[in-house]
Amino acid sequence: MRWKPYDIPSSDNVVDFVQGLHTVCGAGDPKARNGIAIHVYLCNTSMVNLCFYNSDGNFLFVPQQGRLKITTEFGKLTVDPNEICVIQQGIRFSIEVEGPTRGYILEVFDAHFQLPYLGPIGANGLANPRDFLTPVAWFEDRDVPEGFRVVTKFQGKLFEAKQLHSPFDVVAWHGNYAPYKYNLEYFMVINATQFDHADPSIFTVLTCPSNKPGVAIADFVIFPPRWAVQDHTFRPPYYHRNCMSEFMGLIKGNYEAKEDGFAPGGASLHSIMTPHGPDYKCFEGASNGELKPVRVADGTQAFMFETSLSLAVTKWGEETCQKLDHTYYECWQPLKKHFDPNWKPE
Numbered sequence: 001m002r003w004k005p006y007d008i009p010s011s012d013n014v015v016d017f018v019q020g021l022h023t024v025c026g027a028g029d030p031k032a033r034n035g036i037a038i039h040v041y042l043c044n045t046s047m048v049n050l051c052f053y054n055s056d057g058n059f060l061f062v063p064q065q066g067r068l069k070i071t072t073e074f075g076k077l078t079v080d081p082n083e084i085c086v087i088q089q090g091i092r093f094s095i096e097v098e099g100p101t102r103g104y105i106l107e108v109f110d111a112h113f114q115l116p117y118l119g120p121i122g123a124n125g126l127a128n129p130r131d132f133l134t135p136v137a138w139f140e141d142r143d144v145p146e147g148f149r150v151v152t153k154f155q156g157k158l159f160e161a162k163q164l165h166s167p168f169d170v171v172a173w174h175g176n177y178a179p180y181k182y183n184l185e186y187f188m189v190i191n192a193t194q195f196d197h198a199d200p201s202i203f204t205v206l207t208c209p210s211n212k213p214g215v216a217i218a219d220f221v222i223f224p225p226r227w228a229v230q231d232h233t234f235r236p237p238y239y240h241r242n243c244m245s246e247f248m249g250l251i252k253g254n255y256e257a258k259e260d261g262f263a264p265g266g267a268s269l270h271s272i273m274t275p276h277g278p279d280y281k282c283f284e285g286a287s288n289g290e291l292k293p294v295r296v297a298d299g300t301q302a303f304m305f306e307t308s309l310s311l312a313v314t315k316w317g318e319e320t321c322q323k324l325d326h327t328y329y330e331c332w333q334p335l336k337k338h339f340d341p342n343w344k345p346e
């Protein structure tokens, strides 16, 4: 499935982060503390005397358009497109925006995001711990006689309470259960340098592991600017089907395997065992191009929420958003058969 860019509400329609949060797909159940949800946020207005906390799990934010100025109980975070942030279960936050704002959220119900084990990569590489930033304590001692609204997502539904003072009244904190942000530009890319196409797990920024060794509940993977240098290889993503669900989004630029139709602020979902791969244009280009070192994805940031769970799409994702691209399959239709049983190596 593929979606055109989700619409951000126009300026005459005032929508804050809470009102603009929509669930596209998911699996599992927050009641059983097992599963994930993928949301988008589409808003244009700051949350005023209003905060939100998620009782169901942890949120990984991937802003695509517009800066997020986030006040949390632990302090403030400014998160721009091409940065990500994680706000864990239970932490109250309020989001100010500067105009039309859009982004993606991966929510995990079971466990926390962590850096992937680096195995033979060793001590450093991919997302380095030094580049993750946590806020410093910030507080306000502010009475709000008209009421400060506290909204929570609990078992997938929103509930609201009012209190007479700002909840951002934490003067100091210690420990490691705190929100954090990370700039995707700092990702240290590792890739194949001789032949073959590496599994995109080599681009894992953060993972949420399951109890099964080697199986992630969800990985957050990026396709960053890099060199392609492999010889004797079809360099773009291979045609494949696999045991994971792949939800992809585009922060900026053009994804190499789908230069047309997959636009910033849109998305695609390749479900478990559904075959997919590069479009016709990419296939022809990569099959006929000279294999000299080339830059890939300059000015681009595509990402994938890859999960071992089988995702169901919500009514909002299928109908309400009105963004499903029913012509997606056409990008593969011109592909021709190239097999010649009489061909012999020279």
Ligand SMILES: O=C(O)Cc1cc(O)ccc1O
Pocket: 198, 199, 200, 236, 237, 238, 246, 257, 270, 276, 277, 304
């Ligand atoms: O399908 C996709 O575009 C994502 C993807 C990229 C890649 O380089 C290899 C496998 C894969 O699923």
Ligand SMILES: [Fe+2]
Pocket: 240, 246, 270, 276
């Ligand atoms: Fe894929």
